[in-house]
Amino acid sequence: xxRAEPSRRGSRHGRxxxxxxxxxxxVSITTVSDALNGKGRLPDATRRHVREVADRLGYxxxxxxxxxxxxxxxxxxxxxxxxxxxxxxxxEFAYFAEMARAATSAALARGYAxxxxxxxxxxxxxxxxxLDGTVVIDPSDHDPVVSDLVRQGIxxxxxxxxxxxxxxxxxxxxxxxxxxxxxxxxxxxxxARRIGLLTGTSTDxxxxxxxxxxxxxxxxIGQDPxxxxxxxxxxxxxxxxxxxxxxxxxxxxxxxxxxDPNGTDLLAAARRYGLRVPEDLLLVCCSESTxxxxxxxxxxxxxxxxxxxxxxxxxxxxxxxEGLDTGRPVEQVIPTELIVRTSSQRRPPRTTVSAPxxxxx
Amino acid sequence: xxRAEPSRRGSRHGRxxxxxxxxxxxVSITTVSDALNGKGRLPDATRRHVREVADRLGYxxxxxxxxxxxxxxxxxxxxxxxxxxxxxxxxEFAYFAEMARAATSAALARGYAxxxxxxxxxxxxxxxxxLDGTVVIDPSDHDPVVSDLVRQGIxxxxxxxxxxxxxxxxxxxxxxxxxxxxxxxxxxxxxARRIGLLTGTSTDxxxxxxxxxxxxxxxxIGQDPxxxxxxxxxxxxxxxxxxxxxxxxxxxxxxxxxxDPNGTDLLAAARRYGLRVPEDLLLVCCSESTxxxxxxxxxxxxxxxxxxxxxxxxxxxxxxxEGLDTGRPVEQVIPTELIVRTSSQRRPPRTTVSAPxxxxx
DNA sequence: TCCTCTTGCAGAAACGTCTCTGTCAACAGT
DNA sequence: ACTGTTGACAGAGACGTTTCTGCAAGAGGA
Numbered sequence: 001x002x003r004a005e006p007s008r009r010g011s012r013h014g015r016x017x018x019x020x021x022x023x024x025x026x027v028s029i030t031t032v033s034d035a036l037n038g039k040g041r042l043p044d045a046t047r048r049h050v051r052e053v054a055d056r057l058g059y060x061x062x063x064x065x066x067x068x069x070x071x072x073x074x075x076x077x078x079x080x081x082x083x084x085x086x087x088x089x090x091x092e093f094a095y096f097a098e099m100a101r102a103a104t105s106a107a108l109a110r111g112y113a114x115x116x117x118x119x120x121x122x123x124x125x126x127x128x129x130x131l132d133g134t135v136v137i138d139p140s141d142h143d144p145v146v147s148d149l150v151r152q153g154i155x156x157x158x159x160x161x162x163x164x165x166x167x168x169x170x171x172x173x174x175x176x177x178x179x180x181x182x183x184x185x186x187x188x189x190x191x192a193r194r195i196g197l198l199t200g201t202s203t204d205x206x207x208x209x210x211x212x213x214x215x216x217x218x219x220x221i222g223q224d225p226x227x228x229x230x231x232x233x234x235x236x237x238x239x240x241x242x243x244x245x246x247x248x249x250x251x252x253x254x255x256x257x258x259x260d261p262n263g264t265d266l267l268a269a270a271r272r273y274g275l276r277v278p279e280d281l282l283l284v285c286c287s288e289s290t291x292x293x294x295x296x297x298x299x300x301x302x303x304x305x306x307x308x309x310x311x312x313x314x315x316x317x318x319x320x321x322e323g324l325d326t327g328r329p330v331e332q333v334i335p336t337e338l339i340v341r342t343s344s345q346r347r348p349p350r351t352t353v354s355a356p357x358x359x360x361x
Numbered sequence: 362x363x364r365a366e367p368s369r370r371g372s373r374h375g376r377x378x379x380x381x382x383x384x385x386x387x388v389s390i391t392t393v394s395d396a397l398n399g400k401g402r403l404p405d406a407t408r409r410h411v412r413e414v415a416d417r418l419g420y421x422x423x424x425x426x427x428x429x430x431x432x433x434x435x436x437x438x439x440x441x442x443x444x445x446x447x448x449x450x451x452x453e454f455a456y457f458a459e460m461a462r463a464a465t466s467a468a469l470a471r472g473y474a475x476x477x478x479x480x481x482x483x484x485x486x487x488x489x490x491x492l493d494g495t496v497v498i499d500p501s502d503h504d505p506v507v508s509d510l511v512r513q514g515i516x517x518x519x520x521x522x523x524x525x526x527x528x529x530x531x532x533x534x535x536x537x538x539x540x541x542x543x544x545x546x547x548x549x550x551x552x553a554r555r556i557g558l559l560t561g562t563s564t565d566x567x568x569x570x571x572x573x574x575x576x577x578x579x580x581x582i583g584q585d586p587x588x589x590x591x592x593x594x595x596x597x598x599x600x601x602x603x604x605x606x607x608x609x610x611x612x613x614x615x616x617x618x619x620x621d622p623n624g625t626d627l628l629a630a631a632r633r634y635g636l637r638v639p640e641d642l643l644l645v646c647c648s649e650s651t652x653x654x655x656x657x658x659x660x661x662x663x664x665x666x667x668x669x670x671x672x673x674x675x676x677x678x679x680x681x682x683e684g685l686d687t688g689r690p691v692e693q694v695i696p697t698e699l700i701v702r703t704s705s706q707r708r709p710p711r712t713t714v715s716a717p718x719x720x721x722x
Numbered sequence: 723t724c725c726t727c728t729t730g731c732a733g734a735a736a737c738g739t740c741t742c743t744g745t746c747a748a749c750a751g752t
Numbered sequence: 753a754c755t756g757t758t759g760a761c762a763g764a765g766a767c768g769t770t771t772c773t774g775c776a777a778g779a780g781g782a
Contacts, residue, residue: 015513015514017767017768017769018768018769018770019768027731027732028731028732028733029732029733029768029769029770030731030732030733030734030770030771031730031731031732033769033770033771034731034770034771037770039770039771040730040731040771041728041729041730041731042729042730042731043729043730046730046731058512058513060488060513061488061768061769062429062491062767062768062769063425063428063488063489063490063491064424064425064426064428064429064434064491064767064768064769065425065429065737065767065768065769065770066768066769066770067424067425067737067769068423068425068426068429068737068738068739068767068768068769068770069736069737069768069769069770069771070737070769070770070771071737073425073489073490074489075489075490093454093455093458094454097454104479113478113489113490114479115476115477115478115490116476116477116478117474117476117477118465118475127421127422127424128424128434128435128436128474129424129434129436129474129476129490130423130424130425151419152376152419152421153376235651239655261652264652264655264656265655267655267657268655268657271657290596291622291625291652294600294625294626294628294629295625296628296629296632296657378737378738378739379738379739379740380738388761388762389761389762389763390738390739390740390762390763391740391741391761391762391763392760392761392762394739394740394741395740395741395761398740400740400741401741401760401761402758402759402760402761403759403760403761404759404760407760407761422738422739423737423738423739425737425738425739426737426738426739426740426767427738427739427740428739428767429737429738429739429766429767429768429769430738430739430740430741430766430767431739431740431767432767723782724781724782725780725781725782726779726780726781726782727778727779727780727781728777728778728779728780729776729777729778729779730775730776730777730778731774731775731776732773732774732775732776733772733773733774733775734771734772734773734774735770735771735772735773736769736770736771736772737768737769737770738767739766739767740765740766740767741764741765741766742763742764742765742766743762743763743764743765744761744762744763744764745760745761745762745763746759746760746761746762747758747759747760747761748757748758748759749756749757749758749759750755750756750757750758751754751755751756751757752753752754752755752756
């Protein structure tokens with residue numbers, strides 16, 4: 001058989017390849033590639049001509065071939081750690097959505113595309129997509145996905161400081177301890193005498209640091225800790241825990257809930273016990289959701305500033321991918337923001353106040 | 362230069378390739394490929410040996426190379442149509458999350474991975490990832506992404522029946538008209554005399570069909586339509602529209618809201634006007650969110666059964682990818698479910714009742 | 723006129739995998 | 753002993769790009 005088989009004329013199975021474009025434009029493959037990618041030394045006339053022919057043929061370069069040749073896919077993954085066996089469960093819809101939006105924009109601005117991948121059984125999914133790097137949200141203690149990626153030499157940046165010795169390339173996080181202390185001070189200033197906490201049973205860093213800060217504050221102030229733990233991934237468990245907390249003999253007169261739905265959970269529980277908010281019970285929870293602006297009463301929330309986190313994470317990751325990691329620090333702390341509403345104030349002025357800020361930008 | 366350069370010994374830049382595995386195992390590349398993919402005629406001993414060596418070397422086949430060779434990437438895309446210039450905006454967090462979860466599971470079960478892609482400027486993102494097929498949620502009238510994909514011969518299945526002549530491969534949807542009629546009947550049976558509607562300004566099929574069904578019902582019953590439109594992607598606009606609706610001189614005594622946040626919007630507006638729910642105002646909205654189980658009072662919601670839709674969409678898509686499209690119909694209607702709570706009942710029994718079902722499974 | 727640049731383009735070698743087509747042994751059947 | 757047959761493997765293309773190298777032709781300088 002000679003090299004030029006007669007059978008492979010035109011586009012052999014529907015899609016036009018670079019060869020077809022070259023033939024139709026009467027130039028070589030090299031010229032097409034250069035013209036389309038803005039490389040080489042070509043007169044504008046040729047460039048335009050090739051581009052026009054490519055458009056007419058509906059030519060799209062094969063992502064697989066390009067990736068294979070260049071070693072870069074232009075893709076970065078965004079993972080949400082899973083709690084059960086389900087692909088993903090969001091305790092924080094709004095947080096995730098905001099963070100993902102910001103991350104997508106930031107990636108796009110630097111020429112990358114972001115794909116959201118469930119963190120299920122690792123290889124099955126991950127090995128099918130060529131990733132230049134990955135963002136991991138709240139990696140758990142010894143996350144197999146992360147170690148696997150790192151072992152392959154793929155940069156990994158985490159949202160939330162990694163637990164244990166997880167070898168991530170960089171991380172971005174809030175100063176959770178400072179945020180909790182700020183809230184407790186805020187509640188105390190509003191007149192709270194005994195502040196309770198609604199927290200989680202899981203061992204992730206957010207839960208651990210926040211709980212620790214609470215206990216530390218109690219010790220310093222001299223208040224007995226009053227808290228309930230529950231598995232944060234189970235929405236019903238949150239409602240039950242809120243109820244338990246308010247049913248205690250040492251009922252708190254103010255509560256901070258670490259998770260997004262805690263606001264509504266606590267509000268419902270307060271109603272059941274005939275407690276008025278904020279008169280009998282002060283309430284704050286950590287959430288990005290806007291529903292707390294219209295609840296009865298509106299609830300004070302702590303925002304973790306997901307947009308800033310999403311942007312920062314992507315910048316760090318792309319820097320690492322492109323080998324520019326010398327510029328920025330590999331650890332970045334984003335300040336939180338306390339959005340003060342009726343539920344945490346005995347006298348009802350309505351303003352937005354910034355929380356104590358973390359050490360770095 | 363001879364073919365075997367001395368310089369390319371071992372893994373040349375960190376990652377082990379199939380060549381390295383072959384060399385380390387003392388077999389040929391063919392044997393490695395066959396052993397790892399369960400093909401060819403190899404004794405179990407060889408197969409095990411190769412697998413063991415591959416594991417030891419941390420070998421992962423290159424997704425790009427595999428895709429290039431086989432023409433299949435094993436990836437299917439999931440798009441959320443964007444409203445503004447932002448990558449994606451969810452009017453329906455919960456719907457999307459549930460749908461995406463179900464779709465991911467279904468895809469995994471059939472050996473595919475699902476990647477969630479923002480529907481921004483099409484090529485920029487889409488051309489970077491090799492997709493075997495795509496799921497599109499609520500494609501707009503003449504969606505450029507969809508036509509682009511179809512022109513490339515990539516199967517596209519849409520969640521929501523396509524508007525206009527959008528050439529999708531298949532679609533899955535609820536019977537929105539039947540659902541709306543069911544709700545209106547439900548409200549009328551609960552004693553509503555004038556039922557209002559909170560609807561959107563956009564032209565997508567869901568909004569259009571639902572609004573049309575409402576107007577049709579009003580005409581049949583002989584009630585003057587009472588509705589407010591607003592841009593569904595703007596959360597603040599929803600609150601304003603809810604307020605406008607209840608401020609009208611011909612104030613409705615029952616309202617159905619087409620979008621997820623309408624429940625809280627309407628509840629807040631009702632409070633402002635001193636209307637008790639359900640005594641003065643009956644409320645239903647379309648939502649998958651569980652927060653409506655704990656609002657004061659709990660709000661009746663219409664569920665579109667996102668899990669069933671996600672599963673069905675993926676099945677249809679994979680059938681099309683694998684050329685099995687003869688089996689299933691290309692149009693599938695999923696029944697909705699009305700979850701009746703306090704807000705739509707003058708007497709407070711609490712049960713879950715199924716809505717009138719669509720024609721097909 | 724000869725030599726060097728520059729311009730405009732073409733050839734061909736990778737990238738890492740799958741798979742079709744051998745090849746070579748052993749062995750059975752006649 | 754000669755021919756099939758089968759098992760166990762190896763060789764050698766593709767797949768569709770990018771990109772390094774190379775070549776011809778014209779421009780400019782000596």
